Amino acid sequence: MTGKTIRVVVADDQTVIREALAMMLDLEEDIDVVAAAENGEVAVERVLALRPDVLLTDLRMPVMDGAAATAQVAEHAPDTAVIVLTTFDDETSILSALQAGARGYLTKDAGRGEIAAAIRAAAAGQSVLDRAVQARLVSAAVSRSVGTSMAEQQPSAGSAGAPPAATDGLTPRESEVLALIAEGLSNREIARRLFVSEATVKTHINNLFAKAHLRDRAHAVSYAYTHGLVTP
Structure with missing residues (x-):
């Protein structure tokens, strides 16, 4: 302080x-x-x-x-x-x-x-x-995953394991960073997980916040869970 x-x-x-x-x-x-x-x-x-x-x-x-x-x-x-x-x-x-x-x-x-x-x-x-709260959101993500597993076995336009279509044009790496934010990781921890610099992480965050019109990290968590970017 x-x-x-x-x-x-x-x-x-x-x-x-x-x-x-x-x-x-x-x-x-x-x-x-x-x-x-x-x-x-x-x-x-x-x-x-x-x-x-x-x-x-x-x-x-x-x-x-x-x-x-x-x-x-x-x-x-x-x-x-x-x-x-x-x-x-x-x-x-x-x-x-x-x-x-x-x-x-x-x-x-x-x-x-x-x-x-x-x-x-x-x-x-x-x-x-x-x-x-984080545990509850993860549990909800698990439930959604189980509930949609049968549908995911059917052929679809999107490839298996790809991010949902409604992600406001996020790149795969931006979606990955967003998912890590939702898991509670700091910028430094994300950088270590992805083997990139913190500056690169900040760039991805700025880009995905702009694309998805996110206010802050709490809003990003909500977005990640509602769009299925966090998986069990």
């Missing part, structure tokens, strides 16, 4: 959780909870008024849910990073949040250190998916 305090808005429909999160995060020297909200609508109002660095929000809330609030924040306050903190780890919930623009997704099993680290990462422009 450079000494800058990270300003956070916390949103959860349960008072005890809102207050516990605020108290817990205020113990961190570089994090300041500037407001709390009991639903997504109020969360958006707080974000637009205060322009915090991070919105830490639950997913299932009355009036406006976390995914809808995330989409509003992404559109009207794009400099505020959104992290979803929820009990729901199903594929639909995860992808709905990421597609709405969330930069991170954590389950409420996460401890203070993990949540604080995710806030710092999101404020720095990074994406954060906890291990449970």
Whole structure:
């Protein structure tokens, strides 16, 4: 950290959780909870008024849910990073949040250190998916693979093992880099895996982000899973 305090808005429909999160995060020297909200609508109002660095929000809330609030924040306050903190780890919930623009997704099993680290990462422009969320997405990919295995045995226009057709013109190497991003690898780890330089990896990432209109790595993860680029 450079000494800058990270300003956070916390949103959860349960008072005890809102207050516990605020108290817990205020113990961190570089994090300041500037407001709390009991639903997504109020969360958006707080974000637009205060322009915090991070919105830490639950997913299932009355009036406006976390995914809808995330989409509003992404559109009207794009400099505020959104992290979803929820009990729901199903594929639909995860992808709905990421597609709405969330930069991170954590389950409420996460401890203070993990949540604080995710806030710092999101404020720095990074994406954060906890291990449970990554495992759920991999499991969903496995299920889809099994469900389509019979169809893949039939002759088709595409060759076996090739990336799906609807990948916005990505090259095979760009698709490979995207899949590795979805597996949680850093640029350095991708470079080592592919035996190329980090500069080359960054070039591939810039190109695939432009082609697929991706906002960040979290959006890239969502794209990779919905387009079947991550395989078991």
